[in-house]
Amino acid sequence: MKKFQDYEEEIYKCSRCGLCQSVCPVYKATLNECAVSKGKFTILNGILKGDLAFTQKVKSYLDLCTGCNACKNFCPSDIDARDILIAAKNEFYKTCQVNFIYRIISSYFVFKKLLVCVGVFTFLYRLLGIDKLVNNLSFLFSRIPFLGRYILLYNSLVFSGHSKPSVFCSERDSYNNLKTAIFFEGCFNKYINPQTEDSVFKILSDAGIKLMKKNFECCGISFLSDGNFDEFKKIIAINLSKIDSDYNYILTDCASCNSVLKMYKDFSSDKRAADLSAKTISVLDLIHNFKFVANNDFKLAVHVPCHETFDLTNFVKNIANATFIDVEDSSACCGFSGTFAIKNSEISRKISKSKAQKYYDSGVDFVITTCPACVLGLEQGFLDIESKNNTARPKVINLFNFLAGYCSIKNIDL
Ligand code: SF4
Ligand code: SF4
Structure with missing residues (x-):
């Protein structure tokens, strides 16, 4: 990863044309010029010239970015804002007291403890059937000011829309083509709701792939995005230490983890890091020839998602017996x-609602x-709309929950 100073030339390339303002979701929501690239x-530029220094205030401006990189796709100078901002935040950690x-608070140690607490709470929440109760009474919760909104948002993640797939296989014993994939479950599947993981296993159960799990930790995206490279490297080391066998793929069901x-x-x-990066593929890469x-x-x-490649x-257009509707800005953050x-x-x-x-x-x-x-971003947008509308x-x-819960597979062609 390049250091902040290595981006000097790229930062100077910005001609201040302002074209990025037309696509930046944060600028559109705030009209704050410090929010856009x-x-x-x-x-x-001021920092590189020595006129400004990294301060908490500067960091808060750098944080005014979702990392969507829409500005890069629109920038005539092809400047990669996401990489530059991550490097700049890392410089903040290195130079600022x-x-x-x-x-x-921003350590992996605290983050892990928090995840475990959320995991235990979520387990009990679902065990007691509170997720189903909140789902059935959502119209009541939507009327509770402030707290009701957060309960519904949390419930949208925890509630399982359909029961656990009946064809579930954690590890296959008979294989035809003997490709081995290690499934990277990510912290969401692991601590909050394994429904997507269950769906992936169901879809792949007949694909002749040996699926293994290694009890990985979070991929570390929040530390990477925050420029907190020390903590990010700790997570990399932990995840690499979990791999103790040969494999053909690391399989992910999440665009961001991937x-x-x-x-x-x-x-x-x-x-092992180079090997893991080279072998990381999406479940979609394996099932793109399946007929749903x-x-x-x-x-x-x-x-x-901004990270989807x-x-x-x-x-989705190729799913048979369904009608695809092209909604404006479907690729926007x-x-x-x-x-x-x-x-x-x-x-x-504000961005989610629009x-x-x-x-x-x-x-x-x-x-x-x-x-x-x-899913959370869209749910929070719908919650703000729903408070004023009563229509469905x-x-x-x-995607994998939709394929496993609302589709059948007609032919499998790997
Ligand atoms: S579009 Fe690119 S060159 Fe133009 S102002 Fe934005 S970052 Fe600078
Ligand atoms: S990455 Fe996205 S949010 Fe950040 S400055 Fe660029 S367009 Fe705006």
Whole structure:
């Protein structure tokens, strides 16, 4: 990974044309020029020239970014804002006197403890059937000011829409082509809701792939996005230590995990990191030749996560017996983006709401996506719309849950 100073030339390339403002979701929601890459590059220019220094204030401007990289795709100078901002945040950690409390809060140690607590709480919550209760009484919870909204948002992640697939296989004993894939479950499947993982195992159960699990930790995306490379490298080392057998693929069901695992090679000299990055593929890469048929003539739309590299739109268009609706800005950021939604809650909600409104107006039955954070982003948008409307709204669903719960497979061609 390049250092902040290595991006000097690229930062100078910014001509201040302002074209990035037309696509930046944070700028559109705030009209704050410091929120878009043009403004951030002006600040970083000042730092490179020695006129400004990295401070908490500067960091808060750098944090005004979802990392969607829409500006790069639109920038005539082809500047990669996401990489530059991550490197700049890392420089902040290296040069600024970050206080002890902040370091503890932003450590992997605390993050892991938090995940375990959430995992235990979620297990009990579902065991007691509270998820079903909240789902059935959602109209009541939506009327509870402030707290009701957060309960519904949490419940949208925890509630399982359909029961555990009946064809479930954790490890196959008989294989035809003997390809071995290690499944990277990610922290969402592991601690909050394994439904997507169950769906993936169901879909792949007849594909002749030996699937293994290694009890991985989180991929580390929140530390990478925050420029906290020390903690990110700790997670890489832990995950690499879990691999104790040969494999052909590391398989992910989440667009964000997939993109981060492919970057492990840039942060670790361990040759297992290069191997892992090279062998990381999406479940979609394995099933793109399967023929899926929807159980009903559903109207489907997609939300393409910012980190998705697979052609999700085309995949969903090819689901038979369903109607694909092309909703405007389906590839635009949902506004959630992990810690961005916590640090900049109001802006995040505004972006999510405007995105959800387009799906609402399109009248689709499902909005299909491939990242749990995007599910949350769209759900928070729909919650803000629902408080003013009583008509039915689209269901936000992970692609693999849709395929396992609402489709059948007609032919498998690997
Ligand atoms: S589009 Fe590119 S060159 Fe133009 S202002 Fe934005 S970052 Fe600078
Ligand atoms: S990465 Fe996205 S949110 Fe960040 S400055 Fe670029 S367009 Fe705006």
